[in-house]
Amino acid sequence: MFSFAGAPVPVRADLRFIYMAAWGHFARPGATLTGRTRIDVLHAARRHVAEQSAQIIGIGPELGRLADALYRDPISVDGSMVRNAAAVHGDAVVVEVISIISMLSSVDGTHRALAAELEPLPEPEHGDPTGDVATGLKRRRTHIPVPAGAINVMFDLVPMEGAAFQMLFGPQYMTGWEMGFERFGRTPGLNRAQMELVSSRTSIHNECFY
Amino acid sequence: MLRASSIAFDYSLDIDAVVNPLVPTGVPGGNLLLRLVDAVLADTEPLADVHAAIIDELGPEALVDAASVLGNFEMMNRVAEASGIPIPAQSIDRDRVLIDQLDIGRFIKY
Numbered sequence: 001m002f003s004f005a006g007a008p009v010p011v012r013a014d015l016r017f018i019y020m021a022a023w024g025h026f027a028r029p030g031a032t033l034t035g036r037t038r039i040d041v042l043h044a045a046r047r048h049v050a051e052q053s054a055q056i057i058g059i060g061p062e063l064g065r066l067a068d069a070l071y072r073d074p075i076s077v078d079g080s081m082v083r084n085a086a087a088v089h090g091d092a093v094v095v096e097v098i099s100i101i102s103m104l105s106s107v108d109g110t111h112r113a114l115a116a117e118l119e120p121l122p123e124p125e126h127g128d129p130t131g132d133v134a135t136g137l138k139r140r141r142t143h144i145p146v147p148a149g150a151i152n153v154m155f156d157l158v159p160m161e162g163a164a165f166q167m168l169f170g171p172q173y174m175t176g177w178e179m180g181f182e183r184f185g186r187t188p189g190l191n192r193a194q195m196e197l198v199s200s201r202t203s204i205h206n207e208c209f210y
Numbered sequence: 211m212l213r214a215s216s217i218a219f220d221y222s223l224d225i226d227a228v229v230n231p232l233v234p235t236g237v238p239g240g241n242l243l244l245r246l247v248d249a250v251l252a253d254t255e256p257l258a259d260v261h262a263a264i265i266d267e268l269g270p271e272a273l274v275d276a277a278s279v280l281g282n283f284e285m286m287n288r289v290a291e292a293s294g295i296p297i298p299a300q301s302i303d304r305d306r307v308l309i310d311q312l313d314i315g316r317f318i319k320y
Contacts, residue, residue, distance in 0.1 A: 008261050009270035015278055070288050077291045078319065102288040110281030113250045114273070115257045143294035151286065154293040165289070172282035182218035190243075190268070190275040193219050196212040197240050198276050200228045201247040202283040209297055209317040210290035 007114035014171040019107050019119070025164045026100055027122040031132045032093040032158075033059075035124030041097060042104050042121055045071035060089050063097050070101045075207045082143040091145050092133045092158055098144070099161035106168060134159055151210065152176075173199070213308075229312050239268045243276050250280060291319075 001023070002016040026042060029035050040057040044050035045067045050057070054064035062085035069076045086094045111118050137145035137157050147153050152169070156162040169175065173195065178184045185191030190198075203210060216223035216237060227233040231244040242264050248254040264273045289295075297318055302309065309315045 008258070009265065009273050011274055012271075012278075015274070066292075070292055074288045074291050077288070079294050082292055082294065098289070098292040102285045102292070105288055106281045106285030108281075109250075109284035110277045113246065113257075113277035113280045115261065141294070141296045143292065146293065146295075151289060151293070151295050154289050154295060165285075168282065168285065172278040172285075182215050184215075186271065186275055188269050189271040190279070191215075191219060193212065193215040193221055193223070193237050194239060194243055194268075194272070195275065195279045196215055197228070197235060197237055198243050198247055198279040199283045199286075200212055201231070201244050202251065202280050203287055204229060204314070205247065205251040206284070206287040206291075207317050208287035208290055209314060209319075210287060210295070 002119055004111065004114060004116040007111075007116040009114070011114070012171070015110070018167055018171050019110075021167060022103055022107060022164060023119070023122045025160070026104070027125045029125065029127040029129050030096045030100075030158070031160065032090070032096050032129050034129060035127065038096075038100055039121050039124045041067055042100060044068075045101055045104065046108070046118070046121075048072050059093075059097075060085070062088050063093065066094070067097055067101050070098060071105055074105075079143045086144065095144050095155055095157045096161055099155045099158065099165055103165060103168060106172065110172070130160070132159060133157060225308065225312065229314075239264065239272070242267060246273075246276055247280055294319075 002019050004011045026038055027035050030038055037058055041050055044053045044057060048068050050067040051061055051064035054061045066081055066085050082094060108118055134157050137147055139145055145157050147156050152166055155165050174184060213223060222236040224233050224236050227235040231241060231248060235241050245260045246264060249257050249260050261273060
């Protein structure tokens with residue numbers, strides 16, 4: 001698993017480790033979706049057919065549309081798309097879908113940047129959705145209910161999604177602790193200024209102010 | 211952040227390079243890294259060519275780092291758009307000159 005076949009260079013163990021963990025997370029039942037449904041959504045989003053396959057997958061078409069757009073064309077995602085899906089299906093399932101699609105985009109993005117074959121998605125695990133959803137959160141001029149805080153807490157309505165999302169930051173970019181050092185760098189590898197050129201240019205392509 | 215880290219490393223960053231990769235970045239290997247992003251997200255050139263150049267100039271580990279940072283921001287950009295996390299008005303006011311210089315104010319949706 002995660003051999004990065006086709007990449008011209010070997011890939012760090014910490015990256016392979018978190019990607020394996022993400023795959024395990026995708027396969028397990030989520031707060032509102034079974035493992036089967038989560039994997040089906042991810043398969044369909046990769047092929048841009050989540051909306052047209054929504055009934056087969058067992059999700060609403062609004063969620064399928066959101067999954068397709070978020071994976072393939074994030075520039076097209078806006079508040080009305082997210083809030084409309086939430087109005088029909090509830091906030092928790094919307095957060096769950098946004099979370100797994102965003103994380104898949106990340107793992108697949110790394111593979112594409114290395115010209116590596118995309119990792120096949122895992123087989124789903126059995127079991128019912130956990131129902132593990134936080135209470136007391138609210139929209140803070142956001143499309144989804146969130147706690148007060150920065151972008152790292154955006155999925156905390158569904159705690160296991162929030163935890164999985166936060167797991168990816170450090171090995172892919174910098175940990176919160178490392179971000180405290182303006183002269184941070186990997187040795188050997190890129191320093192912070194070089195990394196921030198990559199992140200800035202990526203955001204320009206995605207037309208994302210963040 | 212990019213400006214601060216460039217100062218910390220004593221680089222003469224030209225921030226315009228972020229929106230115009232023909233401009234020399236002032237960061238070692240910086241324009242190669244921009245070429246990688248453009249090749250992945252806009253198919254501007256064969257990936258093998260820019261891979262070889264990065265490996266030659268910055269090393270194989272740098273290529274993995276660049277790929278993972280790109281992957282990370284493929285995620286973060288999606289999280290930002292889908293969550294609608296607002297950009298604080300004071301941040302916009304503070305960076306108004308830079309925002310206008312790079313013409314990125316059009317990306318602010320909320």
